[in-house]
């Protein structure tokens with residue numbers, strides 16, 4: 001096997017050009033703003049331990065986090081509840097779609113924090129007085145992961161709240177089971193707003209790096225969460241981050257990651273680096289088609305697969 005390339009000299013635009021002709025996949029159409037996404041957008045960024053960020057062209061184009069927010073909501077819930085969040089949400093993979101109307105049997109808890117049920121719950125567990133207080137706390141927390149203030153696209157948040165029927169159903173299901181303790185509508189409002197937080201590939205790579213590097217943002221130098229919280233979150237990204245494609249992802253790519261309907265994927269390579277890719281067309285499991293190819297190639301070329309044995 002060739003020795004791995006150096007992330008500092010790796011040709012990210014070359015990789016982008018190689019995968020761009022791949023035109024498979026479908027852009028999500030759950031809300032108009034996602035349906036309008038540019039199918040040709042493709043950006044890659046790597047955030048390194050010294051805070052340096054290397055990126056391809058288009059890595060300053062903004063997109064909504066969508067489900068890429070879920071690892072960070074889990075982290076904030078673990079931090080704010082002093083770990084009690086682990087009693088309130090499961091951590092087993094589901095083998096089902098991200099929005100499956102299903103809870104853990106026996107407990108009525110959401111199955112894991114990387115599917116919608118789990119993220120609705122973790123978003124309800126962060127500190128803050130009412131909807132406004134929790135939204136404010138989440139914004140501050142996400143900003144700390146990013147190392148800069150982040151905007152929320154209010155039109156996206158509004159539509160996600162209005163049109164997210166399955167999320168309302170999940171919140172009501174958890175209310176019925178006694179596992180969701182805020183009102184169903186409040187739960188969806190807070191989660192929808194978190195999903196509507198805008199980032200670019202460079203920022204998302206830094207967020208992934210903060211988890212990969214023990215909870216400290218490598219650019220700001222600020223500790224955002226304890227190392228133990230970061231470890232817990234990255235572990236669950238590894239097992240559940242790509243929904244019913246998590247097993248296939250781990251075999252082929254080997255990097256803990258979280259996919260999202262905006263076509264973003266955040267990756268955290270433990271102790272090494274954070275990365276982000278965005279390209280809107282998705283496969284059947286809701287994973288960016290080009291994003292997967294890029295992650296697989298990066299994993300191979302930079303020697304990032306967690307289970308490379310020689």
Ligand code: GLN
Nearest residue numbers: 066067098195260261262
């Ligand atoms: N906001 C989206 C939803 O709840 C996020 C889903 C996703 O990115 N997979 O439907």
